[in-house]
Amino acid sequence: MCVSPVILRMPTIADYGIVGDCRSAALISRDGSVDWLCWPLFDSPSIFAAILDRERGGHWSISPSSPCEIKREYAGDSNVLQTHFRSASGSATLTDLMPVSSEEFKRANLVPDHELLRQLSCTEGEVEFETDFYPRLNYGAADARLRDAGANGLCVEAGRGAYRLRSGIPLTLSQARARAVVALKRGQKAEFSLSYATQAPAVVPALGDRVVSAIERSVTWWQKWTAASEYRGPYRTAVTRSALALKLLAYAPSGAIIAAPTTSLPERIGDSLNWDYRYCWLRDASLTTRALLGLGYVEEAASFLTWLLHATRLTQPELRILYTVFGRRGPLERELSLRGHCDSRPVRIGNDARGQRQLDVYGEVIDAAAQYALHVGGFDRFTQKVLVKFGEYVAHNWDSPDEGIWEPRTGRRNNTHSRLLCWTALDRLLALDEKKLIDGVPRQSFTDEREKIRGQIEQRAWNPDLGSYVSTLDGDGELDASLLRLSWYGFDHADSDRLQRTFRKLREKLASKDGLFYRYPRQPPEGAFGICGFWAVEHLALGGGTLDQAYAQFERLLKYSNELGLFAEESDPETRAALGNFPQAFTHVGLISAALTLAEQERGKAHPAVHTGSDVRASTRNAT
Amino acid sequence: MNWASWLIWGFAATIVLTTISAATQGLGLTRMNLPSMLGMIFTPDRDKANLYGFIIHVLAGWIFSLLYVLIFHALGAAGWWRGVIIGVIHGLFVLVVVMGLLPGLHPRMASEQRGPEAHNMLEPPGFLALHYGVQTPLAILLSHAIFGAILGAFYKLP
Numbered sequence: 106m107c108v109s110p111v112i113l114r115m116p117t118i119a120d121y122g123i124v125g126d127c128r129s130a131a132l133i134s135r136d137g138s139v140d141w142l143c144w145p146l147f148d149s150p151s152i153f154a155a156i157l158d159r160e161r162g163g164h165w166s167i168s169p170s171s172p173c174e175i176k177r178e179y180a181g182d183s184n185v186l187q188t189h190f191r192s193a194s195g196s197a198t199l200t201d202l203m204p205v206s207s208e209e210f211k212r213a214n215l216v217p218d219h220e221l222l223r224q225l226s227c228t229e230g231e232v233e234f235e236t237d238f239y240p241r242l243n244y245g246a247a248d249a250r251l252r253d254a255g256a257n258g259l260c261v262e263a264g265r266g267a268y269r270l271r272s273g274i275p276l277t278l279s280q281a282r283a284r285a286v287v288a289l290k291r292g293q294k295a296e297f298s299l300s301y302a303t304q305a306p307a308v309v310p311a312l313g314d315r316v317v318s319a320i321e322r323s324v325t326w327w328q329k330w331t332a333a334s335e336y337r338g339p340y341r342t343a344v345t346r347s348a349l350a351l352k353l354l355a356y357a358p359s360g361a362i363i364a365a366p367t368t369s370l371p372e373r374i375g376d377s378l379n380w381d382y383r384y385c386w387l388r389d390a391s392l393t394t395r396a397l398l399g400l401g402y403v404e405e406a407a408s409f410l411t412w413l414l415h416a417t418r419l420t421q422p423e424l425r426i427l428y429t430v431f432g433r434r435g436p437l438e439r440e441l442s443l444r445g446h447c448d449s450r451p452v453r454i455g456n457d458a459r460g461q462r463q464l465d466v467y468g469e470v471i472d473a474a475a476q477y478a479l480h481v482g483g484f485d486r487f488t489q490k491v492l493v494k495f496g497e498y499v500a501h502n503w504d505s506p507d508e509g510i511w512e513p514r515t516g517r518r519n520n521t522h523s524r525l526l527c528w529t530a531l532d533r534l535l536a537l538d539e540k541k542l543i544d545g546v547p548r549q550s551f552t553d554e555r556e557k558i559r560g561q562i563e564q565r566a567w568n569p570d571l572g573s574y575v576s577t578l579d580g581d582g583e584l585d586a587s588l589l590r591l592s593w594y595g596f597d598h599a600d601s602d603r604l605q606r607t608f609r610k611l612r613e614k615l616a617s618k619d620g621l622f623y624r625y626p627r628q629p630p631e632g633a634f635g636i637c638g639f640w641a642v643e644h645l646a647l648g649g650g651t652l653d654q655a656y657a658q659f660e661r662l663l664k665y666s667n668e669l670g671l672f673a674e675e676s677d678p679e680t681r682a683a684l685g686n687f688p689q690a691f692t693h694v695g696l697i698s699a700a701l702t703l704a705e706q707e708r709g710k711a712h713p714a715v716h717t718g719s720d721v722r723a724s725t726r727n728a729t
Numbered sequence: 730m731n732w733a734s735w736l737i738w739g740f741a742a743t744i745v746l747t748t749i750s751a752a753t754q755g756l757g758l759t760r761m762n763l764p765s766m767l768g769m770i771f772t773p774d775r776d777k778a779n780l781y782g783f784i785i786h787v788l789a790g791w792i793f794s795l796l797y798v799l800i801f802h803a804l805g806a807a808g809w810w811r812g813v814i815i816g817v818i819h820g821l822f823v824l825v826v827v828m829g830l831l832p833g834l835h836p837r838m839a840s841e842q843r844g845p846e847a848h849n850m851l852e853p854p855g856f857l858a859l860h861y862g863v864q865t866p867l868a869i870l871l872s873h874a875i876f877g878a879i880l881g882a883f884y885k886l887p
Contacts (some may be wrong), residue, residue: 133792352845402847408847416760419862
C-alpha cells in the first residue's frame with residue numbers, strides 16, 4: 106500500500122479505484138471523488154462524468170479540507186474501497202462500495218435497486234471534510250434538479266428513474282448541487298447513500314447500523330467468492346485482484362461481460378484515440394470466461410455461455426463483434442461535447458467497431474466453450490448444434506479478409522491472427538468430437554479445412570526474408586503482438602525454430618523497456634498494450650524461453666498496475682502512466698492467464714489449450 | 730357455445746400461433762422462444778424444455794381461445810377483425826404485464842436486480858420484452874393478432 110500526498114491536480118487514470126455490484130460500477134478518485142457513474146446499466150448515460158470533464162461532467166466528492174497523506178486499499182479480498190486520509194490534525198477513512206449480498210438476503214429484505222454507499226469514519230484526532238454532490242445528467246448535458254424530500258433525502262428525477270441521496274449530515278442546497286462541511290472527531294462517522302430506482306415507490310435506504318452491516322455483508326460476500334479460487338501459485342494477491350476486477354465487469358442479470366466500465370479514457374493523452382468499451386466484446390468476454398474458468402469459476406463461465414447462445418441467436422451462425430449486455434447490437438458511435446480526460450477529445454459513446462468483421466472471434470468463443478466442456482463434461486444438444494454451426498461458418502469463411510483483433514478502421518486484410526483463431530475453432534471442435542463431448546461435427550471437412558488453414562499460415566504468413574511470421578498473409582514484414590499467440594493456442598511449439606525466431610523479431614520491434622510490448626508499430630506511438638506483455642510471459646513459460654525468464658517478465662509487468670492492483674488497457678513505458686479505458690478486462694485476463702500458465706508449467710503440467718491442441722494433432726496424424 | 734368449433738379452431742389457431750412464434754425467431758425478428766421459456770419453468774434441460782414448453786403452449790393457447798370465444802358470445806358476433814382486436818389486447822397484456830411479472834414467477838429467470846451471484850439463469854425480458862430484440866413487441870402483437878383473426882374468422886356461433 107503506497108502513500109501519496111493529496112491530489113491537487115486532475116486525477117490521472119491510475120488515480121482511480123472501482124467499486125461495483127456486477128450490474129454497474131463507479132470510479133472513485135484518490136481524493137474521494139466519484140467521477141464516473143452510470144445507472145442502471147454500464148452503458149446508461151452518466152450522472153457523474155468528471156473523469157471526462159472536471160467542470161461539466163458532474164461529481165460527488167468527499168475530501169479533506171486540508172492537505173492529507175492518502176493511502177488506498179480494498180478491504181481484504183473484496184471490492185470495498187477504503188481511502189485513508191491522514192492530516193496534521195487526525196486520520197479518517199472513507200469506505201466506498203456498492204453493497205452486495207446473496208439472492209436469499211435480497212428476497213428477505215428491502216434493498217435499493219442500485220446503491221452507492223459511502224461511510225466516513227474518523228479514526229484519530231479531528232478531520233474536517235467537504236462534500237460536494239454535483240450530479241449532471243446525460244453525460245453532463247444538463248443540470249439535475251435537486252428536490253429536498255426532508256428526512257427522505259434529496260431526490261433527482263431523471264427520465265425513467267429517480268436518484269435519492271441520503272446524508273448523515275445536513276446538506277446545503279445551492280442551485281444544482283448540495284454541499285456540506287463537517288468536522289469529525291475520533292469515533293464519529295458520517296454516512297451517505299445514493300440510490301437509484303426505476304420503479305416507484307423506491308426503497309428509501311436507511312443509514313446508521315444498516316450501513317455498517319451492509320459493509321460487513323459485502324466484504325464477507327466478496328471474500329467468500331475469492332476463497333473459491335483454485336489458484337495456488339505465488340501471485341495470489343495480483344490474481345485475486347484481477348479476478349475481482351473481472352467479476353465487476355460481468356453483468357449478472359444476463360451473464361454478459363463488458364470490456365471496461367468507461368468510455369473515452371485516452372490511449373494517447375490529448376489525442377483522439379478514445380473509445381467506448383462499455384459493451385460485451387465476444388473476444389474479451391470469451392477470454393475473461395476462460396480466465397475465470399481457469400480459476401475454477403464455472404458458474405460465471407456457464408452464465409456467459411448461456412448469454413452468448415441467446416444473444417447471438419438472431420445472427421447465428423454469424424457473430425457480431427460487440428453486443429450490449431442484453432444482446433442488442435452495440436449503438437452507433439457519436440461524439441459528446443465534453444472536454445475529455447486531460448483534453449483528449451472527442452469523447453465518444455457507442456462504438457462503430459460494431460460493424461466490423463473479425464473472424465478471430467469464432468476461435469475465442471469456441472475455445473472458451475471447449476474449456477468449459479472439459480470442466481463440466483459436455484453440453485446440451487442445443488449448445489452442441491450452435492457450436493457446430495459456428496464451426497461450419499468458419500470452415501466456409503476462414504479464407505477471407507477481416508478487420509482483425511486490433512480493430513483498425515482502415516479496411517480488411519488477411520490477418521494471420523484471424524487465420525490462427527479459425528484454425529483454433531476447428532481444432533477445438535475436433536478435439537471435443539474426439540472426446541465425445543459434441544455430436545454432429547463434420548469430421549472430415551473440418552479436418553481438411555483446418556489443415557488448409559495450417560498450410561496457409563505456414564506458407565504465406567511466414568516471411569523467409571525476415572525470418573518471422575508476419576501480421577498478414579504475404580506480408581512485407583509488418584509485425585504485431587498477436588503473433589505471440591501462435592504457441593498458446595497450440596499451433597506450434599514455443600521452442601520451435603520458427604516461433605523462436607518470430608519471438609526474437611517481435612521483441613526487437615515491439616518490446617519496450619520492462620517487458621512491455623506495443624501491439625504494433627505506430628507513429629506517433631501509443632502506450633504499450635497491457636495484455637501483450639503477459640502473452641510474452643506465456644510464450645516464454647511454454648518453452649519460448651525459461652521459466653525464470655517468464656517469472657522475471659511477469660514481475661516487471663506487475664509494477665504497471667496502480668497501488669490497488671488495477672490495470673488500464675495500456676501503459677506509457679516512459680512515464681508509467683495508465684492509458685485507455687480502466688480497469689480493462691483484457692489486461693487482467695492476460696495477468697490471470699499468465700499466472701495460471703506459470704503455475705501449470707511449474708507443476709510440470711501441460712497448458713490446457715496446448716493439451717487439447719496436441720490431442721487433436723495426434724489424431725490428425727493418425728487420420729492422414 | 731359451439732364446443733366442436735372451439736375445439737377445432739382453438740387448436741388450429743394455437744398451432745398457427747406457435748408456428749408464427751418459431752418463424753419470427755427464425756426470421757430474426759426476436760430472440761424470444763416462448764415455448765422454451767415456459768418449459769424451463771419445469772426443467773433446465775433445453776431439449777426437454779422445448780418439448781414441455783410446446784405442450785404447455787398448445788394447452789394454454791387452447792384455454793385462452795376459450796376466452797376469445799366467450800367474448801365473441803358476449804359481443805353476439807365473431808369475425809376476423811374482432812378477433813384481431815382481442816388478439817392485440819391479449820398481446821399487449823402479455824408484453825406489458827406478463828413479461829414484467831415473469832422474473833418473479835419463473836424459477837430460472839434472473840431479475841434485473843440480480844447479482845453479483847452468478848448462476849445459469851434466463852435473462853429477464855425487460856419492458857415490452859425488448860431485451861429479446863427490439864422487434865419482439867411486433868412479433869408478439871403480430872402472432873396474437875393472427876391467433877385472434879383465425880378464431881374470429883372460423884369460429885361459428887351457434
